[in-house]
Amino acid sequence: MAARRNIPYSVIPTEDRDEDNVDRRFTYTPKSLRRVPWKSIALALFLLVLGSALLFLSYFISTGHMEGDSSQVYGLLFLGILAFLPGFYETRVAYYSWRGAPGYTFASIPDY
Template sequence: MASRRNVWGYAPLPTEDRDDSNLTDDVDLRFTYTPKSLRKIPWKSIALALFLLLLGCSLLFLSYFIFTGHMEGDNSQAYGLLFLGILAFLPGFYETQVAYYSSRGAPGYTFASIPDY
């Protein structure tokens, strides 16, 4: 267990010397300011994320159909489609997830965390 260190010579400031007399409640004003740039919705970035998500899903389905024999093609074509599908699906899924959580107001997610393309 961690023990508390003894700090000699430390004492809190007296209440009359504190500078928080103008605040009536315990709200930190640094975190209440939200500029308009944080509330702006990046529609182009969301559209790109949805496009990448749908492209990745379709490429993954095509590679699955080639692997299972429902479509004609070589295994090398299926591996290529699988690789491209994963490369398109992962960033599309991540950015779509961030946009969804930002629209729902989840803590820690804002539209400003989506890069603007």
């Protein structure tokens, strides 16, 4: 077991406190909340379009409108779902932020 040190704790007087030592994670910065993350929105739209295209391709191959094997259908379906879901979610958050829906801000869109 480690030895316990007997160091008395005393509160620093208010005139000696450093005012510049502020944790910036918890400060309110309204400019950063209004900033539009264009790269994240572009990535979300790209994933949405790519996922939709892959899902349409898998549908057309499975119905016989296009040539292909059943293994291609399952692969395109899996990749389409993987691309479509995050693209749809992030595009929906960006749309609600733009429309001003309560509880949605552009700060809720993660930066990639």
